[in-house]
Amino acid sequence: MSENESRPVVVGVDGSPASREALRWAVNEARLRGCRVEAVSAWHMDYGMAIGSMSAEIALQLSPENRRAAQQAVLDGAVEEFTGVEISRVLVEGDPRTALTTASQDAQLLVVGSRGHGPIVEAIIGSVSSYCVHHATCPVVVVRAPKPVETETARDERITRIPAPLTPGPLL
Template identity: 65%
Template sequence: MSENESRPVVVGVDGSPASQAALRWAVEDARRRGCAVDAVSAWHADYGVMIGPLPAEVFAEVTPQALKAAAQKVLDRAVQGFEGVEIRRILVEGDPRDVLFNASENAALLVVGNRGHSRLVEAILGSVSAYCVHHASCPVVVVRELKVEQERPAAEPAVSLTPGPLL
């Protein structure tokens, strides 16, 4: 076995459809390589969005322990049903960009999903996949979320519409 085969395929998992597609891709690639998959999920408490006093019930749901437990549940649910390859579940507190960057240091490959947000949303929120592509220590595969097109009924012939009075 070569050095590359003993290193895992690392995949970012957050429970989104894009990350599920990335996980499927990573599992298939790991099968071909004969290595394990490290399913990595990041969680962190972001209290910056909370304003004002909170009811005790709400506060109990945003404790670090509750957030970690919720993230663990998402990770466990995401990796269910995959067979034929070892999947190690790794839950880390921190920013997803930093967590995946650190995981890439010992990886054969890093696989991340891309939700296809608009450029404006990515400029405001940042893009984990773009960060990984530019900073990871190993090759990176970005798997785009599949968009399922709804079947449209047969359209009637288009009628040309005038947008308003022409002056």
């Protein structure tokens, strides 16, 4: 076994359509390379979101144990459909950017999904895929979420719909 065959293809998994597509791509690439996949999912507590009073039921749902269990379920659900390649599941508490770039140190390839929020949202909340491209220690593949398939009926409705006229503001 060569050194590259022993190093995994690492993929970020968060349950989004983009990460599911990235996992699919990573599994196919690992089959071609003859190596395993390391599916990495990160979770963290965002205590800044818990402002004000809340019920005990909601507080329990926000507990670290429940957040970890929920993210483990996302990771398990994402990888269960794939066979024919070894997939190790890695659940990390912390920032996804740090978890993925750390995992890239022992990887031959890092695969991440991109939700394609656009430059404004990415400037405000950051982009995991952009961070990984700039900080990973191995090559990075960014996979976009698949476009929804438009049915013929939906296309016809979109084409025939007459948009409302645009006005510069309230008419006085």
